Amino acid sequence: MNLTLRVWRQAGPETRGRMVTYRVEEVSPEMSFLELLDVLNERLTLAGEEPVAFDHDCREGICGMCGIVINGVPHGPQPATTACQLHMRHFSDGDTIDVEPWRARAFPVVKDLVVDRGAFDRIIRAGGYISAPTGSAPDAHATPVPKPDADAAFEAAACIGCGACVAACPNGSGMLFTAAKITHLGLLPQGQPERSERVRGMIEAHDAAGFGGCTNTGECAIACPKGIPLTTIGRLNADYLAAVRGRQQ
Amino acid sequence: MHWTTCDRPGHSLCVALLTRARPTPAQNARAKGPSTVGQKVVMAATGILLVLFLVAHMLGNLKVFAGASAFGEYAQWLRRLGDPVLPQTAYLWIQRVVLLLAVGGHIWAATALTLRARRARPVRYAHRRPVRGSYAARTMRWGGVIIVLFVIYHILDLTTGHLNPVADPANPYATVVADFAPGRWYVTLFYGLAVVAIGFHLRHGVYSALRTLGQQTSRGERRARAFALALSVLLCGGYLAVPFAVLTGVVR
Ligand code: HEM
Ligand code: FES
Numbered sequence: 464m465n466l467t468l469r470v471w472r473q474a475g476p477e478t479r480g481r482m483v484t485y486r487v488e489e490v491s492p493e494m495s496f497l498e499l500l501d502v503l504n505e506r507l508t509l510a511g512e513e514p515v516a517f518d519h520d521c522r523e524g525i526c527g528m529c530g531i532v533i534n535g536v537p538h539g540p541q542p543a544t545t546a547c548q549l550h551m552r553h554f555s556d557g558d559t560i561d562v563e564p565w566r567a568r569a570f571p572v573v574k575d576l577v578v579d580r581g582a583f584d585r586i587i588r589a590g591g592y593i594s595a596p597t598g599s600a601p602d603a604h605a606t607p608v609p610k611p612d613a614d615a616a617f618e619a620a621a622c623i624g625c626g627a628c629v630a631a632c633p634n635g636s637g638m639l640f641t642a643a644k645i646t647h648l649g650l651l652p653q654g655q656p657e658r659s660e661r662v663r664g665m666i667e668a669h670d671a672a673g674f675g676g677c678t679n680t681g682e683c684a685i686a687c688p689k690g691i692p693l694t695t696i697g698r699l700n701a702d703y704l705a706a707v708r709g710r711q712q
Numbered sequence: 713m714h715w716t717t718c719d720r721p722g723h724s725l726c727v728a729l730l731t732r733a734r735p736t737p738a739q740n741a742r743a744k745g746p747s748t749v750g751q752k753v754v755m756a757a758t759g760i761l762l763v764l765f766l767v768a769h770m771l772g773n774l775k776v777f778a779g780a781s782a783f784g785e786y787a788q789w790l791r792r793l794g795d796p797v798l799p800q801t802a803y804l805w806i807q808r809v810v811l812l813l814a815v816g817g818h819i820w821a822a823t824a825l826t827l828r829a830r831r832a833r834p835v836r837y838a839h840r841r842p843v844r845g846s847y848a849a850r851t852m853r854w855g856g857v858i859i860v861l862f863v864i865y866h867i868l869d870l871t872t873g874h875l876n877p878v879a880d881p882a883n884p885y886a887t888v889v890a891d892f893a894p895g896r897w898y899v900t901l902f903y904g905l906a907v908v909a910i911g912f913h914l915r916h917g918v919y920s921a922l923r924t925l926g927q928q929t930s931r932g933e934r935r936a937r938a939f940a941l942a943l944s945v946l947l948c949g950g951y952l953a954v955p956f957a958v959l960t961g962v963v964r
Pocket of ligand 1: 808859955
């Protein structure tokens with residue numbers, strides 16, 4: 464099939480960007496979206512032009528590196544699918560496809576479609592971990608965890624930190640990401656001693672990074688390629704309220 | 713770092729969990745003012761207070777159906793409330809101050825979050841699919857502005873009487889009936905639209921407030937949505953009943 468791509472080109476963090484139109488011919492429906500960009504880049508390179516910079520690593524939907532807004536939707540039109548797992552068969556011959564980077568002040572554009580997601584690292588550094596070396600994986604029955612808790616923790620732990628939640632949120636909020644980590648760690652016994660410090664630190668880092676505040680609109684959970692539920696944000700709120708109240712006593 | 717063992721029963725995994733390698737950024741620097749979550753808590757708490765007022769006010773309005781004297785007595789009772797401990801209309805003034813503080817807090821938090829959201833996305837998307845969330849969620853900000861304008865009009869109309877053709881403090885029934893007379897259909901229309909705007913505002917607002925205050929199960933989420941919808945429909949119905957009863961001559 465033949466496609467028209469309108470791609471955000473921006474030479475560097477300080478330069479102005481713009482949408483540039485490219486024709487890509489003979490696209491196979493079996494290609495992934497990133498392979499489409501590979502084909503475009505090969506042709507640009509042969510023509511002596513600068514290839515389009517974009518992030519990617521595993522190309523199997525588990526690392527969270529790829530992240531582009533396709534026709535206004537983070538990771539494109541397929542639900543629960545990362546851009547690297549999105550196949551061209553979901554598009555039709557003659558389509559015009561808009562490709563843009565995540566748009567958020569906390570995620571400044573590095574080049575073209577590549578953004579700096581260091582703000583997520585700063586949130587993690589503020590408490591999104593267990594601050595003790597716990598050794599190798601313990602026996603599964605060493606510390607009993609109720610099955611529903613284990614399931615919910617696992618569901619939240621599926622977050623790959625891609626940032627689609629921020630890209631989709633009308634407020635540019637990073638709350639779903641933060642809430643996924645709070646839920647994942649807060650449901651397990653290992654996460655208990657630092658639970659209140661964690662939520663206060665991570666919210667503070669979230670706000671300091673320039674993300675917007677959550678208003679429970681739910682766009683994030685719709686866009687999330689890993690299906691992190693919106694209920695995690697309720698859990699974050701409950702932990703935060705408990706932590707703040709605890710400090711005042 | 714040194715190793716300690718947690719001695720609570722069942723905490724064999726808590727080895728060394730009780731020590732910290734280095735202070736978190738949270739311990740080093742504290743931002744001024746409430747966090748974004750704190751701002752939402754202000755919005756939720758003040759919002760719940762305003763909803764409680766809306767329920768009470770609706771029940772009071774429905775007294776219109778009990779006739780002129782019952783409605784008049786209710787208005788008198790509002791002014792006597794707290795007697796003899798408090799002077800006349802003291803309760804009303806306490807309620808006004810509390811409501812004003814609640815509205816102020818609500819608008820402050822909404823404005824702070826709106827401005828932060830603007831700053832959080834300096835470059836807009838060239839291609840933006842319309843927000844998929846509910847209509848109610850999308851219209852919270854403009855809906856809120858419309859409701860404030862309505863409340864200002866409403867107070868000038870039925871409390872101070874500036875915009876009311878009768879404005880007789882001794883006869884609130886006549887004041888209300890004159891307000892929604894068929895000839896003043898545009899007033900009734902405006903009231904109707906404002907009440908529907910409030911319904912939409914509460915449909916998302918009540919659900920959102922419960923989530924902000926910690927509602928976190930998917931079953932609870934379904935219940936919270938159903939409760940928000942039921943409350944909004946109930947309040948809309950209750951508030952629309954009076955103007956439309958006057959318009960159609962059921963109350964005269
Ligand atoms: C549409 C149907 C409504 C009717 C017929 C109605 C009628 C009235 C009347 C008669 C009063 C004066 C009460 C008194 O001083 O004895 C009043 C006061 C008030 N109404 Fe309504 N109302 C309606 C809807 C609303 C709505 C939807 C709101 C809120 C968004 C609202 C907010 C207020 C407030 C804040 C006051 C108190 C002002 C004060 O402190 O005296 N009303 N209303
Ligand atoms: S490249 Fe790893 S998730 Fe897409």
